[in-house]
Amino acid sequence: MKHFQLDYNNMMAAAIGQKDGMPAGAIHKDKALIAAARAKVLENRGKGWQEWTELPFVDKAYIEELTETGRLIRRKFDNFVVFGIGGSALGPLAVANALLHLRHNELRPGKRKGPRFYVEDNVDPERMSALLDIIDPADTMFNVITKSGETGETLSQLLFVLDILDKALGDKAKENIVVTTTVGKGTLYNIAVERGYKVYGLGKGVGGRFSVLSPVGLLPFAALGLNLKKLLRGAADMSKACCKTGVRFNPALMGAYLQYHSIKRGKNISVMMPYADSLKFMSDFYCQIWGESLGKAADNSGKTVYAGQTPVKALGVTDQHSQIQLYTEGPFDKVITFIGVRNFRAEVKIPAVKGAGGAAFLQNHTFNELINAEREATAFALVKAKRPNFTVLLDGVDEYTVGQLLMFMMYQTAFAGALLDVDTYNQPGVEEGKLATFAMLGRPGYEEKLKEIKSAYHNEKFIVD
Numbered sequence: 001m002k003h004f005q006l007d008y009n010n011m012m013a014a015a016i017g018q019k020d021g022m023p024a025g026a027i028h029k030d031k032a033l034i035a036a037a038r039a040k041v042l043e044n045r046g047k048g049w050q051e052w053t054e055l056p057f058v059d060k061a062y063i064e065e066l067t068e069t070g071r072l073i074r075r076k077f078d079n080f081v082v083f084g085i086g087g088s089a090l091g092p093l094a095v096a097n098a099l100l101h102l103r104h105n106e107l108r109p110g111k112r113k114g115p116r117f118y119v120e121d122n123v124d125p126e127r128m129s130a131l132l133d134i135i136d137p138a139d140t141m142f143n144v145i146t147k148s149g150e151t152g153e154t155l156s157q158l159l160f161v162l163d164i165l166d167k168a169l170g171d172k173a174k175e176n177i178v179v180t181t182t183v184g185k186g187t188l189y190n191i192a193v194e195r196g197y198k199v200y201g202l203g204k205g206v207g208g209r210f211s212v213l214s215p216v217g218l219l220p221f222a223a224l225g226l227n228l229k230k231l232l233r234g235a236a237d238m239s240k241a242c243c244k245t246g247v248r249f250n251p252a253l254m255g256a257y258l259q260y261h262s263i264k265r266g267k268n269i270s271v272m273m274p275y276a277d278s279l280k281f282m283s284d285f286y287c288q289i290w291g292e293s294l295g296k297a298a299d300n301s302g303k304t305v306y307a308g309q310t311p312v313k314a315l316g317v318t319d320q321h322s323q324i325q326l327y328t329e330g331p332f333d334k335v336i337t338f339i340g341v342r343n344f345r346a347e348v349k350i351p352a353v354k355g356a357g358g359a360a361f362l363q364n365h366t367f368n369e370l371i372n373a374e375r376e377a378t379a380f381a382l383v384k385a386k387r388p389n390f391t392v393l394l395d396g397v398d399e400y401t402v403g404q405l406l407m408f409m410m411y412q413t414a415f416a417g418a419l420l421d422v423d424t425y426n427q428p429g430v431e432e433g434k435l436a437t438f439a440m441l442g443r444p445g446y447e448e449k450l451k452e453i454k455s456a457y458h459n460e461k462f463i464v465d
């Protein structure tokens with residue numbers, strides 16, 4: 001496995017003091033709890049909602065079919081648009097942004113690895129109409145992704161584009177749509193069968209936020225010319241590391257325990273701060289998986305616990321000049337995770353120029369040195385202010401290391417859910433909003449829900465208008 005380092009020195013009492021740091025004996029004291037959490041996750045690999053653990057180990061033939069489909073899409077289409085939301089969008093967004101050229105969509109076609117790529121995960125009317133100003137639907141492959149096949153946002157986007165494609169292409173429109181959903185049930189599946197769209201199936205036990213290594217992500221990645229085998233190899237190798245018994249050898253178990261220990265001491269905010277623009281949307285991926293999986297009202301025995309840790313996204317170095325002030329001097333309620341990159345894909349020197357004056361100290365260094373020095377300097381400033389932080393250090397950013405990082409985040413979340421004793425895989429809070437939307441838009445069968453919503457609005461007199 002390529003080097004993947006988890007440096008947690010700055011979490012320890014030796015670095016930041018007894019009050020906010022982890023005593024050296026904490027792991028030993030909690031060893032039974034850690035072992036039970038590990039066992040709970042690993043004994044259920046591939047079972048129930050934990051089918052995601054097996055995604056890196058799929059058949060070679062399946063990957064080859066996806067790769068070939070991706071090649072055909074690349075040959076035929078100028079644009080690839082994902083319609084999806086939450087777990088059906090954030091994985092594709094995070095990985096594509098990590099692995100494509102940072103200005104992918106702006107490159108000329110010959111210079112681009114694949115079609116221009118858009119993930120449309122909102123129903124803002126201005127955004128929907130703006131999309132049509134930059135793509136020609138006839139030259140676009142639309143990948144409609146929803147596990148449930150019922151999500152209103154995604155279905156509305158489908159209807160929006162179907163109308164356009166039907167008018168422009170008639171029967172041939174079906175070549176421009178590919179569907180990723182649960183086979184055999186749901187509105188999207190029924191529409192796909194009726195209209196003859198190609199369908200990629202999602203495993204029953206793969207939940208949205210754990211689905212990036214299923215066709216939810218793999219189909220877009222194949223269309224973009226990314227190396228699926230390498231991505232899955234990175235994920236598989238990380239998966240093996242996450243099965244190790246000793247917490248000191250198991251990065252995700254250690255990451256989960258560090259966070260758990262902090263939560264128990266009032267650190268209710270988890271900041272994710274990569275120091276690489278390519279990893280900016282990994283923070284969005286993290287915020288969803290961490291927030292939606294751990295934020296639960298009740299624990300597994302039904303006791304009210306209001307568990308969870310609020311995830312916050314930040315980007316180094318940009319947010320050093322905004323949020324870091326709060327992190328170093330504000331409330332003692334945060335843990336900061338840095339993601340560092342050892343080897344960037346470009347090396348850019350800061351040149352020596354005549355008359356550099358006070359800027360001369362920067363000359364002949366590289367931006368590579370600068371960004372990593374700033375990461376270490378920020379960690380130092382946090383330690384000085386007694387704020388817990390740890391660093392995930394990647395060798396570089398490529399398919400393999402991105403596979404490692406995704407699997408690390410998924411296992412870290414699963415172990416944290418087990419430590420907190422909550423149901424990592426449900427999302428009743430999200431479902432409630434979905435159902436209320438159906439009711440408000442008049443979906444048959446939701447009449448009672450509409451009455452409930454109307455009766456909840458009794459505070460009209462407290463509106464400032």
Ligand code: PA5
Nearest residue numbers: 086087088146147148151208209
């Ligand atoms: O993680 C989850 O389960 C959610 O965030 C879903 O991905 C999101 O609500 C979209 O659901 P669906 O894929 O069914 O459209």
